Amino acid sequence: MIKAGIIGATGYAGAELVRLLLGHRDVEIKWLGSRSYIDKAYASVYQNMFTLIEGSCLDDNIGELVKQADVVFTATPQGFLASAMQEEYLQQAKFIDLSADYRLKDVDVYEAWYHIGHKSPQYLKEAVYGLCEINREQVKAARLVANPGCYTTCSILTAYPLVREGLIDPDTLIIDAKSGTSGAGRGAKTGNLFCEVNENIKAYGIATHRHTPEIEEQLGYAAGRKVTVTFTPHLVPMNRGILAVAYASLVKKPDGSCPSEADIRAAYEKYYSGEKFIRLLDADVFPETKWVEGSNFVDVNFKIDERTGRVIMIGALDNLVKGAAGQAVQNMNLMFGLPETEGLDLVPLFP
Amino acid sequence: MIKAGIIGATGYAGAELVRLLLGHRDVEIKWLGSRSYIDKAYASVYQNMFTLIEGSCLDDNIGELVKQADVVFTATPQGFLASAMQEEYLQQAKFIDLSADYRLKDVDVYEAWYHIGHKSPQYLKEAVYGLCEINREQVKAARLVANPGCYTTCSILTAYPLVREGLIDPDTLIIDAKSGTSGAGRGAKTGNLFCEVNENIKAYGIATHRHTPEIEEQLGYAAGRKVTVTFTPHLVPMNRGILAVAYASLVKKPDGSCPSEADIRAAYEKYYSGEKFIRLLDADVFPETKWVEGSNFVDVNFKIDERTGRVIMIGALDNLVKGAAGQAVQNMNLMFGLPETEGLDLVPLFP
């Protein structure tokens, strides 16, 4: 039985972690950290878990937590774990950080996009970027996993095979992504009120969203060179789900012809055919967020726009599952040598 | 391994059955019946189950189905199973009918409210009304279970203990219920279009809804006499969930005083304290449909309105789970001697 602790257990991602771990046969939750709800019964903060979970919320105390837990999940604001991390913690427990603190290898890029100093850059090299399908082997050996962002998981997995295989020109990549509102967190902000979000759609963080450098770094590894993308997120009146639509120009083949649908499908299959959580849909069936809701799936597909020589790549996931807590559990499974799908055999909820 | 067949597998309740049975370790789905989608791959009708289920939809053929299956679920229009039922079928498989065909014991009441003749009234006496928490023992021995309606499950379980204990006057019962739109089915009707339901709430079936006699019959058994209620359903712009709010006058105790909060709480606890799927919430915490979404729970609570001498009873469930498919699985578990919660350990999804 793996003993797990969660810091930031009362945010939406933290609560989703609790939901998933309650259904995981090899895990026992030992610590529910939440500075906002200290001493309050967890099930009174998330009444959906009434009768399903005992215990009250605890103040932050990593030193004590690592004594009790084998794995620590941090679903905390940017900078929290970077400020707190110490070598002795990592010697006592494995860490899976759902914040951005250890996602970017270049500390300057982190500080430029997040506008805060990084307090423990010495762990950036060690930290493994926990996009399981890409970095599976490194995750297995990691002490510290940087769990990827929601938009980034969706965007990267949607475009990865075509970038890796050189089928598209990465300099032409434009990603237009749409997210449900749970991605904005449970903080009480006017802009996230029902009446402001409902019956509305808007773009935000235009040309400045913090997931941009994360996408660029990972797709840069795939391309074998620096990649710069335009990324635009949107807020959609729904609770869960991200849809990423990526546009790029196809690279002509040596004979001057464009890659065919079969070429592109072969590239997706090359990387994803064995992946349980990535579903390459049939031709002309395109991802919808509702089809993955509540599950750890990423659905992907593509369409060639012959008139313009572009390919449109589309991916969908549940931002709280594969985009956060589900991927964290998947990483934990890898780190502890469990079957990768343990606790994640979730059928999407429809409707 | 129990072999299961579903007739009406492509309606919302049928699809929810498939979702639940896919997560049930003792069941194998052998038959996906759907007259509307004959020969079409099931996963292409419900893309959420892509890669999770094989097989195509089959035309109705109960004779063949009972040879292949141990249990048959019928999520079909009223009258379908009543017209088709034969003794030999019941000898070959157990039946769980999600329609209303065998819910009402009085064939005249059935025909008056459903406006169709009943073709197999000879099974009405044998059929067990599958409200597991009330009729658990009878269900265990049943060949034919009439799975209760969604509104009725919620309404009955919300009021049952107080009716049974004589704490309220059943003649004063008024039930105002609100349902998500999946209760209206997947049929393409103008009234169920997104633009007609969204940003709207309406009552319907006022004083005429077919779940009324079902509530009356069951609460009549609890009261030990005939009960007549006013029941008003509403359509709410959400996918899942039923909230039932029941109003009734409290019956004074022999000493002339009204039942206290403790009296009423004791009544609920008497019947529900051992029930896994019924959660009596803490004082002044009232059910919300979101807290049970995707799960088999019914949340209940109450409030005394001292100024008027009434009690307001509130219950919430997911209409597709405890209100349909989940309860059907619970009935199956009972009928086959499995743990009652098998396949139903579902944490509600929030948000």
Added chain:
Amino acid sequence: MIKAGIIGATGYAGAELVRLLLGHRDVEIKWLGSRSYIDKAYASVYQNMFTLIEGSCLDDNIGELVKQADVVFTATPQGFLASAMQEEYLQQAKFIDLSADYRLKDVDVYEAWYHIGHKSPQYLKEAVYGLCEINREQVKAARLVANPGCYTTCSILTAYPLVREGLIDPDTLIIDAKSGTSGAGRGAKTGNLFCEVNENIKAYGIATHRHTPEIEEQLGYAAGRKVTVTFTPHLVPMNRGILAVAYASLVKKPDGSCPSEADIRAAYEKYYSGEKFIRLLDADVFPETKWVEGSNFVDVNFKIDERTGRVIMIGALDNLVKGAAGQAVQNMNLMFGLPETEGLDLVPLFP
């Protein structure tokens, strides 16, 4: 040109007042009061009015405001106007208060339900309860109008004719009301976040909601005696709209028969046939909130439940229009001798 000032212009009701007054040919907005947004351009707080309105938000200063305005609308928290009111203000401008401060004639009832002391009870007698269709003549002569609550407007107008005509027993009145989320205001509270409200329905303020005594007082006048009701509000995942469903037992006629549908329809017509803003729907067509969205209409209808001897009365309105700002404008029209419908000829928006 009537000069109007609004205190509390940046709440949802205040903003709706601005929307309506912008379309009123006889009114000029002179003062946009908002303590939260002092000196901020109004159109930057409500971008929907960009290019349509000039001016910035002003701090509260009633003394100055009454010099500039002919009419003052206060869309403020309970207690604000009661604390600030002075005779000299009323001598300089007419007041329409959208808060509850002057709605209840009995100061003890006010203090018991609102849990605050009333600072200017001397105006309670003078203040006119601004339910235009009931108190039209008094409104015309008023200096101070207490604009009714949203739930109360809907509930009272739905039941009024039957109470007034003695067709129902007011002691049996139960009102189950459902509201869109704009009724909860623009304050940043966790409970009103999109993810908490969406895909959810809940009752709240059970047996304790502050609109209860207001309904009781007004229906008491109609009944000619004290009336006590059970009132339960609900939060519905939509922006606008209230649906009130009222249940009551019919009073038998002297000959022992129950009132007929014709009797009840006649009662509604007696009071509402000349009313532009109250639409009695055709038989068996029941109000839906979407049909009145954005307009000043109240739609009403009823159904007799012969089996129980009850009548179900249903009403719908837009909580921000007839339930707040629209009724305030209607009151203003009456107070200033304008056509009652001026600025309120709004066709409901559908879909």
Added chain:
Amino acid sequence: MIKAGIIGATGYAGAELVRLLLGHRDVEIKWLGSRSYIDKAYASVYQNMFTLIEGSCLDDNIGELVKQADVVFTATPQGFLASAMQEEYLQQAKFIDLSADYRLKDVDVYEAWYHIGHKSPQYLKEAVYGLCEINREQVKAARLVANPGCYTTCSILTAYPLVREGLIDPDTLIIDAKSGTSGAGRGAKTGNLFCEVNENIKAYGIATHRHTPEIEEQLGYAAGRKVTVTFTPHLVPMNRGILAVAYASLVKKPDGSCPSEADIRAAYEKYYSGEKFIRLLDADVFPETKWVEGSNFVDVNFKIDERTGRVIMIGALDNLVKGAAGQAVQNMNLMFGLPETEGLDLVPLFP
């Protein structure tokens, strides 16, 4: 008083026309055509207009209609008006066609994208593309106006000034657009049911949507040469609204520098500063569909992505108003010499 007739009055666009014309002081509706609801009272099809409109739906009869009306609006399926049009009709009434029949000048393009033959190509030259802000003078003189599509109005107006001024390379234009569900019409299709659309977002018509050639033709005129774009529409769980996000590479100035924010703003102002219905938002305030709901506004703004040398252009409108019925009324006003804003002084509804 202009006498107006509507064919297709019971679709969502037709009903919005009725709503707007009811508020237009110079128009009288003489004809409500609807093959689906012949002889049914119009207000019973759209209960929001109960008491506001008399009359029943009429079968199609253009010959008779043109005798009674000065202007005919056709909110009909593609091909309807093209098949019916005759010279004598145009001599008796002006026509504003909300379908695509006369939008594309090249009949081959029409037939290729719409998969139907064009029955009256002889009017293509005469028909004026009714994008009022671009073609105002031609509209004034027109007998036959092709009212633009909803996506196209939004897309073209968002990108027009930059294309016209040569600030962007039109070959790099990618338009990612999102629409509320009313754009899908009132037909009873499974895909448009509440439960299928709610809590979901999807792209559709990828690389094949029929509004593509319309955007290309109009932006081609602006560019002075053929333009080919990638256009992807999405279905969003809301009733109304379109958000178009257009991406393009900036064209370097002769001195090798990129256009600045001031350059781009100047371009928008050059074309839109006098336009009542186009609102260029302040810097860093980006369009949201809710801010234009129910009104004839298009809100636009842009952001330079310096890292990639692209500009992101964003526009929002209400698909049923500026995207359909409102623009049709605006065209009518121009054609009949009325003030262009008559009947269109609508303050957006928020929330």
